[in-house]
Amino acid sequence: MGRCAIQLVTGPAGSGKSTYCQTMQEHGLTLGRNRRRFHVVNLDPAEHFKYDVAFDIRDLISVDDVMEELQLGPNGGLVYCMEYLLENMDWLQENLDNFDDDEYLILDCPGQIELYTHIPVMNKIIDQLKLWGYLDKMVSVFVVDATFVTEPAKFISGSLLALSAMISLQLPHVNVLSKCDLVEEASMERVLEMESALQLWDVLGDGEGSALSMFHELRPKKSARSEEEDKLVRKRQERERKWNRLTVAICSLLDDYSMVGFIPLNINDEDSISHVMLTTDHAIQYGEDNEVRGMDFDDGDGFGADE
Template sequence: MSYSQKQSTVAFGQAVIGPPGSGKTTYCLGMQEFLSAIGRKVAVVNLDPANEGIPYQCAVDISELITLADVMENLKLGPNGGLIYCMEYLEANLDWLQEKLAQFKGHYFLFDCPGQVELCTHHSSLRNIFAQLAKWNFRLAAVHLVDSHYCTDPGKFISILCTSLSTMLHVELPHINVLSKMDLIEQYGKLAFNLDYYTEVLDLSYLVDHLATDPFFKNYQHLNKKLVEVIEDYSLVSFVPLNVQVAKPNQQESNN
């Protein structure tokens, strides 16, 4: 196979991950509309077996293979155990996924992934699926969505920093962290620092000092300090703010 032929088989896309309620499905809808408006062929792949009422045009849907509701009913599993089973089942049936994806050559792919945090920080199935996609010449970037309301609570922000770092190390893909729902951040409460402090993850010692003023967190100051040191030692985590309500480019703009 020549270099040019090999290049033509490469597919590009995003693995959209993040905690429940962080806006992954809404992001996929907005990105699908944006890419379509600028003339790109886009295929959205729903890998979340609990995703119902999908708002976007779905090219491949895992519910054709397995659903969380069926797993919970038939195997008597809870939602967390059920999601893990579904991902393991998909991993064991990747030939199904390969056949479905092969129908969309030349498309840009958006993979709407489940929101269970453990799937991106501890469990191996989702990472193995991404690794197999790489073997099929998919070049994916992980887009990790985090609800911006965590910025209003210093304790929660440290927690989400740890989660983001763990996800970056576990998933093993080119990675971008996104603060979603920025249009709602003013409704969550006043920020202790300017927004760029949270997006650039600046000197976190100020965050530890701020937590020390809280009677509850004062007892955990040493723990918070050590967690912050881990985050700063890796020096990997930063965020890009996103307001999905920003206007999409119109057709005239896409033709210019």
């Protein structure tokens, strides 16, 4: 049996990963002759979702059970669950082996950033998947809330998280801006059209906190301030200068890599959803070698006949 295509959906908690999975699953059934069935897998032991699940990690272990039995908090319970999965990868392998090589799985992964940074749990899971033959069949999708674009500092932070995940997971990588239907389109496009992170900070940054102002001396303006007030002003300006230097360094890091870009996703726009789907397909050349075949549906959903 061949290996199915796998999409790992990651991103901060609350960024809309489960909604993304549900949207892709529903969209696949509306593509006429090209309709597809996305099998969505829940790998978040604390997740509550609305999509049709192919298999669920909570059948193996759940955060609620761990918290109750081991008296751990939510984050500690989640880490324990993922480490437990790592020790019982045969469960995951048995479930994956049920899918043919022309099928497509979307893995809804946990949102705790610790799992992708200083705790190497997800890296080890991906390494095992590679050993099973999925090396050229996996793509990582990092989901960031589009409301981040309303504030340059948040958007730069989200970009840095996306870069960190891309480097850590070492997979073909696609960054998606979710919840675009909640953000003014003109404001979002203005940010996405910026040529660099430094330009973004210079143009939309917080006045004195912009990158260009860092290269000029910040001197207190002459006024009738008291000596004590002057000291406070100088301290504030010095603090801003230090934070500004850090921001410029982060922006320069993003510009140096030149590998962080985002695809907007509006779940109310079919063209937007299709664009995201085609981009992830292209990342792993999904479907290029597959034979065209009809899809059989057992649930009586009426998709078996052409309209």
